Amino acid sequence: MLVLVLNAGSSSLKYQLINATTKDVVATGLVERIGIDGILKHEVSKNKKLDFEIDMPTHKEAIELVLKTLTDSETKVINSIDEIDAIGHRVVHGGEYFNSSTIVDEKVIKKIEKLIPLAPLHNPANILGIKICQELMPKTPNVAVFDTAFHQTMPEENFLYAVPHEDYTEHHLRKYGFHGTSHFYVSQEAIKLLGKKKSSKIVVCHLGNGSSICAVKDGKSISTSMGLTPLEGLVMGTRSGDIDAGVIPYLMEKKDMDGHQIIDYLNKKSGLLGLSGISSDLREIIKASQDGDKRATVAIELICNRIKKYLCAYAGLLGGVDAVCFTAGIGENSDLIREKVCNGLDFMGIEIDKNKNKIRSAENREINKSTSKTKIYVIPTNEEFVIAQDTYKLVKGK
Ligand code: ADP
Numbered sequence: 023m024l025v026l027v028l029n030a031g032s033s034s035l036k037y038q039l040i041n042a043t044t045k046d047v048v049a050t051g052l053v054e055r056i057g058i059d060g061i062l063k064h065e066v067s068k069n070k071k072l073d074f075e076i077d078m079p080t081h082k083e084a085i086e087l088v089l090k091t092l093t094d095s096e097t098k099v100i101n102s103i104d105e106i107d108a109i110g111h112r113v114v115h116g117g118e119y120f121n122s123s124t125i126v127d128e129k130v131i132k133k134i135e136k137l138i139p140l141a142p143l144h145n146p147a148n149i150l151g152i153k154i155c156q157e158l159m160p161k162t163p164n165v166a167v168f169d170t171a172f173h174q175t176m177p178e179e180n181f182l183y184a185v186p187h188e189d190y191t192e193h194h195l196r197k198y199g200f201h202g203t204s205h206f207y208v209s210q211e212a213i214k215l216l217g218k219k220k221s222s223k224i225v226v227c228h229l230g231n232g233s234s235i236c237a238v239k240d241g242k243s244i245s246t247s248m249g250l251t252p253l254e255g256l257v258m259g260t261r262s263g264d265i266d267a268g269v270i271p272y273l274m275e276k277k278d279m280d281g282h283q284i285i286d287y288l289n290k291k292s293g294l295l296g297l298s299g300i301s302s303d304l305r306e307i308i309k310a311s312q313d314g315d316k317r318a319t320v321a322i323e324l325i326c327n328r329i330k331k332y333l334c335a336y337a338g339l340l341g342g343v344d345a346v347c348f349t350a351g352i353g354e355n356s357d358l359i360r361e362k363v364c365n366g367l368d369f370m371g372i373e374i375d376k377n378k379n380k381i382r383s384a385e386n387r388e389i390n391k392s393t394s395k396t397k398i399y400v401i402p403t404n405e406e407f408v409i410a411q412d413t414y415k416l417v418k419g420k
Pocket of ligand 1: 306352
């Protein structure tokens with residue numbers, strides 16, 4: 023079964039065509055700058071790539087171009103769009119409506135629309151992606167896979183904010199958590215590596231531009247660092263993560279900002295970028311720190327301390343940890359961050375092997391010392407694979 027996996031952002035569109043039966047990735051690509059000008063990067067294999075710039079005023083032209091590239095270009099992989107059996111869409115916010123992936127119908131779209139106030143930047147683009155596919159491929163089923171769904175197993179004591187209860191019941195104010203498909207995939211891989219133990223206690227550190235950490239007990243999310251929105255928790259590329267809410271009125275007065283400006287400041291101007299004044303990209307911060315930049319050095323220590331704080335808190339909630347997993351751009355590639363996070367945690371059975379940690383690989387790997395009570399894994403995430411699998415199961419089951 024061929025599944026087209028789509029991740030529609032506000033001005034971008036990531037796609038993969040996956041053979042869900044063999045698990046092979048047939049083609050992959052990225053469209054950027056939709057509504058500005060338009061760039062498409064398409065890849066079938068290392069030697070079969072296509073890059074071009076073409077005007078894409080809306081997502082419709084972008085999806086049309088993707089379909090044309092798949093079916094009618096020098097790098098075509100199928101003869102007709104009818105060969106695509108189903109489309110799996112990444113949808114950021116599923117609120118409390120969705121605790122698993124679902125086949126899209128009008129009712130589902132209405133619910134995703136209702137959740138726009140909770141994800142104003144993401145859900146509208148996701149809905150657009152679904153509607154355009156319905157228009158261009160009316161016979162092909164669409165499946166929505168939610169970033170929040172995996173965390174719907176969190177118990178109330180871990181998802182409620184300590185505010186008046188009616189704001190949860192009336193306004194849905196609570197922690198939802200994100201990166202669910204990644205936390206699910208990585209924790210499932212870790213369970214396999216642990217030898218499919220009946221009960222398992224796993225902490226997944228998804229460290230990328232956006233970062234979150236998740237406590238997974240027996241395969242289920244019991245707590246996660248992101249909240250009502252993806253701003254809470256770890257320090258990220260441009261997001262502050264946890265901050266005293268008292269900062270908001272303080273900044274309003276000191277810098278004459280309104281609520282929108284403060285959210286923009288905390289989401290886009292803070293984190294690594296704000297701390298270092300250099301970049302939101304960790305590689306640049308590491309280089310600056312090696313060149314003697316003090317702010318860059320403090321930024322690195324600060325992000326690691328925040329991760330460590332959550333890791334230890336989650337070890338407490340879980341009552342121990344069988345495996346700590348690192349994933350996403352930073353988690354998979356930065357031995358420095360992994361080492362700093364694990365350093366000093368020998369007392370709780372987390373002992374990193376510095377040499378194993380330095381080995382670069384695209385495979386799942388173990389980087390703990392043989393004496394370590396807790397396994398430390400690097401597990402490359404694969405959200406597209408989860409979306410393709412869920413889509414396959416739902417459409418096949420139908
Ligand atoms: P996104 O959340 O946008 O998907 P990614 O998961 O791609 O982000 O992660 C991007 C982050 O990974 C950037 O901060 C980048 O600097 C970092 N990164 C990638 N490779 C390395 C590396 N070799 N060393 C340190 N950081 C890296």
